[in-house]
Amino acid sequence: MAKLSAPCPICRKAAKQSQLTAGDYLEFDCSDCGYFQISRAFQQVASKTAGFHEAAIT
Numbered sequence: 001m002a003k004l005s006a007p008c009p010i011c012r013k014a015a016k017q018s019q020l021t022a023g024d025y026l027e028f029d030c031s032d033c034g035y036f037q038i039s040r041a042f043q044q045v046a047s048k049t050a051g052f053h054e055a056a057i058t
């Protein structure tokens with residue numbers, strides 16, 4: 001499984017990203033947000049949505 005350096009979709013900090021071979025999900029390991037999985041579609045929405053950061057924190 002390839003590990004990539006990618007910006008966290010939530011906080012935008014540097015995080016590790018793994019692309020799963022099964023399903024349409026990405027794993028992130030972020031020092032701030034922890035370990036989580038998101039769908040590729042969610043990542044695309046999050047990266048384009050203004051104010052997502054604030055919404056995620058509150």
Ligand SMILES: [Zn+2]
Pocket residue numbers: 008009010011012013015030031032033034
């Ligand atoms: Zn993060």
